Each structure stands twice: as C-alpha cells, then as structure tokens.
Amino acid sequence: MSKLTIRPLNTGWTHVDKGLYLTYHRNVGQKVDIPVGAFLIEGGDQLVLVDTGMADTERANKYHHPGDHQEPGQAIHENLAAIGIKPEDIDLVIFTHLHWDHTSNMKRFINARFVAHRREYEFALNPIPLYYKSYEHPILGIERPFEGVKFELVDGEEEIVPGIRVFPTPGHSPGHQAVIVETAKGEYILAGDAVFIWENLEPIPELHYPFTPPGRFACLLDAWRSMEEIIRRAKGKEFILPTHEIAIFEKTIYP
Numbered sequence: 687m688s689k690l691t692i693r694p695l696n697t698g699w700t701h702v703d704k705g706l707y708l709t710y711h712r713n714v715g716q717k718v719d720i721p722v723g724a725f726l727i728e729g730g731d732q733l734v735l736v737d738t739g740m741a742d743t744e745r746a747n748k749y750h751h752p753g754d755h756q757e758p759g760q761a762i763h764e765n766l767a768a769i770g771i772k773p774e775d776i777d778l779v780i781f782t783h784l785h786w787d788h789t790s791n792m793k794r795f796i797n798a799r800f801v802a803h804r805r806e807y808e809f810a811l812n813p814i815p816l817y818y819k820s821y822e823h824p825i826l827g828i829e830r831p832f833e834g835v836k837f838e839l840v841d842g843e844e845e846i847v848p849g850i851r852v853f854p855t856p857g858h859s860p861g862h863q864a865v866i867v868e869t870a871k872g873e874y875i876l877a878g879d880a881v882f883i884w885e886n887l888e889p890i891p892e893l894h895y896p897f898t899p900p901g902r903f904a905c906l907l908d909a910w911r912s913m914e915e916i917i918r919r920a921k922g923k924e925f926i927l928p929t930h931e932i933a934i935f936e937k938t939i940y941p
Contacts, residue, residue, distance in 0.1 A: 688868040689729040690849045692876070692940040694927065695765040696721045697739025698746070700787060701753025708882045708930070710899040712890075719753070720883070720930040722787045724762055725876055726769075727867055732777035732847055736865050736876050737929065738762045738795070738831075740787040749819055749826060750786060762791050780846060782878025782929070783859040784810040785820045789831040800832075801846055803854065804839040806861025817904075820859075855880040855916060857909025858900065864916060871941050872921050880912045881928040887917065 700722055705714030727734040739762040740746060746754035759765070763773050773794040781802045782788060792800065810821045810832070817823075822830045840846075840863070843853040849868040856862050858879040865876040881887065882900045889896050897917065903909040920926045927934050 688849050688870055690727055690867055690869050691729050692867055692869065692874055692927070693726040693728060693769075693938065694934050694940070695724045695726060695739070695762065696760060696935050697724055697762050697765065697790075698722050698741075698743075698756035698760045698787075699754065700740065700746070700930075701751045701755075705901060707902045708900060709885060710901045712898065717753070721932050721935060723927075723929045723931075723934065724765075724788075725865075725927070726766070726771075727850060730847060730849060733771065733775055734847065734850060735762075735776050735779045735795070735798070737782055737788040737878070738779060738792045739765075739790055741790040741831075745790075745828075746787075749822065749828065763794050778847065780850070780852065780865055781806075782864065782876065782880075783862045784832060785859065785879070786822050786831065788878070788929070792831050792835065800835055800837045801852070802837045802839060803852075803861035803863045804841050805856070806859060806863070807837055807839055809860045853915075853919075855912035857903050857905050857907075857912045859904050862912070864912075866919075869941055872925055873919075874940055875916055875920050875926050877916055877926050877928045879929055880909070880916060881926055883928055883931045884923060884926075884933060886913070886928070887923050887926065 699719045704716040704718045722740040724739040725736040743755045776795045776798045779798045845851040852863045855864045
C-alpha cells in the first residue's frame with residue numbers, strides 16, 4: 687500500500703474573467719479570484735513538488751492580471767516554511783507546464799531535479815507572441831523563472847519516481863502533462879490547468895457537452911481530448927485535483 691500523501695498549497699490568487707478563462711464562454715464578464723495551487727507529495731523516499739506557484743503581487747499585477755495578489759505567507763517557500771520544510775529539502779519538482787503561475791520561485795529549490803515535458807519546454811523557450819506573458823518571455827524585459835535551468839525532459843507517459851508518474855494532457859499549453867500520485871486511497875490526478883476547476887467536470891445538457899471545457903487553451907481539440915482522458919482515468923471527481931479549484935484547499939492532506 688502506498689504511503690504517499692498530497693498536500694495542496696495555495697500560493698496566491700489570480701483575477702480572471704470566468705467565461706474567458708474557466709468555463710468556455712459561460713459567465714463571460716463575471717470576474718473571479720481563483721487560487722493558484724502547488725502540491726507537496728510526502729511519504730516517499732523523496733520530497734516532491736508539483737509546480738511552484740505564482741509570483742508576488744507586484745509582478746503578477748504588472749505582467750499578468752490586474753487584481754492578482756499574493757498574501758503574506760502564500761509564496762511557495764513561505765508555505766513550506768510553515769510546515770518546517772526548506773526549499774533545499776525538496777528533491778524533485780515536476781511541472782504540469784511552464785506558465786508563470788506554475789514556475790515562479792523555482793530557482794529557490796537548489797537541490798531539486800526539474801522535470802517537464804519536452805514539447806512544453808521547447809515551446810516555452812520560443813512561444814508565439816500571444817504567449818509571451820504566459821512564459822514571461824525576455825522581450826518583456828524580465829527574466830523567465832526557468833531561465834538557464836536544466837530540465838529532465840519527458841516525451842510521454844512515464845514513471846518519475848515510484849508511485850508518481852506523468853501522462854500527456856496537451857491543450858491548455860502545447861506540452862501540458864498531468865501527474866498521477868498513488869496513495870492509500872487510490873490514484874489522484876493532479877490535473878494542472880487541463881481542468882481548471884471542478885465545474886469543468888459538469889455536463890452542459892442543452893449543448894450535449896459531457897463536460898464544461900476550459901476557456902483558455904492553445905488547442906481546443908487537444909484540450910477536449912485531454913479532458914476525456916483525465917475523466918476516463920479518474921476513479922471519480924474527488925480524485926481529480928485541479929490547480930485552481932478552491933474546494934481542494936478545504937483538506938490539508940489527501941491520503
């Protein structure tokens with residue numbers, strides 16, 4: 687029986703239009719603050735993070751969404767300090783993708799291996815202009831969170847360490863991947879932004895949609911197929927942990 691557990695960490699709040707970002711044209715104009723999660727996986731031979739969360743308020747406001755904010759104690763290293771863990775204690779960081787709100791502060795983890803999908807890494811280095819902000823491209827006059835960092839690149843479904851594996855879920859970004867964690871309760875899927883919120887899992891009967899697609903994507907067809915695959919693999923809704931779902935932070939630990 688796996689001893690791995692998952693601890694969700696809220697690294698801040700991003701301010702978005704619900705219909706344009708989260709729920710594919712439904713509720714357009716409704717502004718919402720959604721959490722930006724990262725996940726600490728404990729109980730194995732290594733301490734593992736999935737994503738490293740968002741930037742501080744000043745940077746997030748200037749380069750991303752006005753209204754983004756990070757409260758005191760929410761930065762990833764502050765979250766960890768509250769439970770007695772230092773950045774240098776982290777052995778491995780797996781990235782669902784390399785957008786700014788999933789990679790900030792990553793260079794604090796000086797002893798960690800960094801794992802990303804090859805296609806994501808290659809696109810992040812040379813994105814189209816529509817994605818300069820998402821990856822904090824140098825043309826903006828700032829340094830990317832992952833500038834000069836060495837990654838271990840994966841190309842498909844792969845076990846990273848015992849009990850933790852990744853599988854491709856492109857769509858939100860070209861090389862997005864989800865992370866499966868085996869726990870005593872079952873397999874959880876850390877869905878990154880392939881599923882923004884649990885509402886994405888709800889059908890829209892009048893449109894014959896089996897679920898509510900996210901509103902922000904690089905490729906809608908890929909995003910749709912990735913949603914199908916995540917739902918197919920999951921034991922149930924409660925085993926899908928989206929980065930931006932506020933309800934997942936009601937639990938301290940997922941056993």
